[in-house]
Amino acid sequence: xxxxxxxxxxxxxxxxxxxxxxxxxxxxxxxxxxxxxxxxxxxxxxxxxxxxxxxxxxxxxxxxxxxxxxxxxxxxxxxxxxxxxxxxxxxxxxxxxxxxxxxxxxxxxxxxxxxxxxxxxxxxxxxxxxxxxxxxxxxxxxxxxxxxxxxxxxxxxxxxxxxxxxxxxxxxxxxxxxxxxxxxxxxxxxxxxxxxxxxxxxxxxxxxxxxxxxxxxxxxxxxxxxxxxxxxxxxxxxxxxxxxxxxxxxxxxxxxxxxxxxxxxxxxxxx
Numbered sequence: 473x474x475x476x477x478x479x480x481x482x483x484x485x486x487x488x489x490x491x492x493x494x495x496x497x498x499x500x501x502x503x504x505x506x507x508x509x510x511x512x513x514x515x516x517x518x519x520x521x522x523x524x525x526x527x528x529x530x531x532x533x534x535x536x537x538x539x540x541x542x543x544x545x546x547x548x549x550x551x552x553x554x555x556x557x558x559x560x561x562x563x564x565x566x567x568x569x570x571x572x573x574x575x576x577x578x579x580x581x582x583x584x585x586x587x588x589x590x591x592x593x594x595x596x597x598x599x600x601x602x603x604x605x606x607x608x609x610x611x612x613x614x615x616x617x618x619x620x621x622x623x624x625x626x627x628x629x630x631x632x633x634x635x636x637x638x639x640x641x642x643x644x645x646x647x648x649x650x651x652x653x654x655x656x657x658x659x660x661x662x663x664x665x666x667x668x669x670x671x672x673x674x675x676x677x678x679x680x681x682x683x684x685x686x687x688x689x690x691x692x693x694x695x696x697x698x699x700x701x702x703x704x705x706x707x708x709x710x711x712x713x714x715x716x717x718x719x720x721x722x723x724x725x726x727x728x729x730x731x732x733x734x735x736x737x738x739x740x741x742x743x
Contacts, residue, residue: 486518486525491536498545505541509552516553519546519550531561543571552567560584566591576602581654584610590617590639600646609678615639615659638662645670654678656703665689682706687714698722710714 489496497514498506506516514522523546529536538594546552555573559568560583569588573595573730580596580603580730588611616636637674638661639719644650650671658664664682668674673692680703690697691714698720702711715721 476536481526482521486521488530490522490526490529491687493539506539506545508545512716513675516538516554516555519552519554520556520708520737523554527559527563530563536551543568545575547571549574556577558583562587566595569595573598575599577607581607582609582611583607586611586613588614589636590615590642593642595640597646597693600648600650602649602713603647604649604650605714606647606650607652607656607678607681608657609654612657612659615642629664638705643667643670647671652676652700655703656680658682670694675699677701684711687711692715694718695720 492504494500498508498510501507523543526542530538535636546554552575554572554577556579557572557577558581562585564585565587566581566589569582569592579601592614613636615638617639619637626734638659640661640663643666644653647670651673653671653674653676654670655664655667657680660683664679664684665686668677668689669692671693673696675696676699677693680701682705683723684705687710690700694717699719700715700718700721705711732734
């Protein structure tokens, strides 16, 4: 396939609609809030592409208009269906995730969404019966809540952990279908073992950049876990011994542990 192959008709149509929402799919309610025309129903194939392409345009085109009410277009599953969503960086707010909270998401990938706070943990809970793949990579403030709710200006949305309280009572209880999970760069202080303990179907786990005092809890999935990513971590003898017990592990990546031992010893653990 040629590297410069033209965009598909679907891609071109999606981009045109996103650049002309009021003239195609939507109208403005009270001159400020986007609403779908009442006779429109959009299947998941279209909705997923609209949301993911919107994210790309927001970050790639400085002239593209950011719509504060965009995600509200997908708030009603009777007219829109979302299944696979990828959101990233600090344009994503708690209210954006909350707007799609009624959808039956199968995949949700949040990358470096630093403005998401513990309010979004409640929204994540609404996807617990359907989610199969979840990434929270770089969402470093997701487990923080405001010590004084309402005490910040709207322009000061980026969370400062020194002014926040760490949420410690959230777990993945009820996420019975979740198989792929990325917690890379999780907030320091979160009890990873308690957080993950309810997950019974896990097959792929990314814990990159997380400080783990012990890793024995990973043996809970020794008969299931086939992929484990441990980038930017200090691996101890205990960590290596635990990893060696994961008999189904087929794909594992991590930095060489900082031990006084030969490099080939580490390599043998994964082969």
